[in-house]
Amino acid sequence: MMRSAVAVWKGSPAIGEGLVTTTSGVMSNVLYSFGSSSGNEPCTSPSEMLAASIASCTSLVLVQELAKDHIHHDSVRTEAELTVNEVKGRWEITNIRLIITAVAPDADEAEFHKASRAARQRCPISRALNVPIEVSTKLETAEHVA
Structure with missing residues (x-):
């Protein structure tokens, strides 16, 4: 069994944005950052x-x-x-x-x-x-x- 995910980061560490997607589709373009939230948008880490x-x-x-x-x-x-x-x-x-x-x-x-x-x-x-x-x-x- 193999599971995978793709994480894409655009921009600098301080003001960039990351999106993570799992191949199952359960997580699709979920916003992530270094902390638990980035600006006003809730995101994961x-x-x-x-x-x-x-x-x-x-x-x-x-x-x-x-x-x-x-x-x-x-x-x-x-x-x-x-x-x-x-x-x-x-x-x-x-x-x-x-x-x-x-x-x-x-x-x-x-x-x-x-x-x-x-x-x-x-x-x-x-x-x-x-x-x-x-x-x-x-x-x-x-x-x-x-």
């Missing part, structure tokens, strides 16, 4: 797209892990927080924090943590990165769901 990639990948792999372990879940939510710092004159992603929340009424906390760790290790996006990735989990069971 490479680090935000990476956060979306690792969050969605982790959720998908966790759903597979839960199914493999016969753990019923109503929902899985993964939030990815990327820390970007300047290190020796270069911008680097220095840490990624995954906050995973699942609604699984009959799940055991230990089973859920084990499945979450496995998802973090199996996610191909996580494995492609050379950066520390922290995982925190929250399991909502029948007693905790309102």
Whole structure:
């Protein structure tokens, strides 16, 4: 399986404009910049797209892990927080924090943590990165769901 995207940047770093398109067509000429917004137009950034990639990948792999372990879940939510710092004159992603929340009424906390760790290790996006990735989990069971 191969996935691809095309990113085009026109202009200088300060006042230029970037557009990114995926071959699936889900993202088509999406505006991107170095920061999270450029001027008055909302746009994304490479680090935000990476956060979306690792969050969605982790959720998908966790759903597979839960199914493999016969753990019923109503929902899985993964939030990815990327820390970007300047290190020796270069911008680097220095840490990624995954906050995973699942609604699984009959799940055991230990089973859920084990499945979450496995998802973090199996996610191909996580494995492609050379950066520390922290995982925190929250399991909502029948007693905790309102």
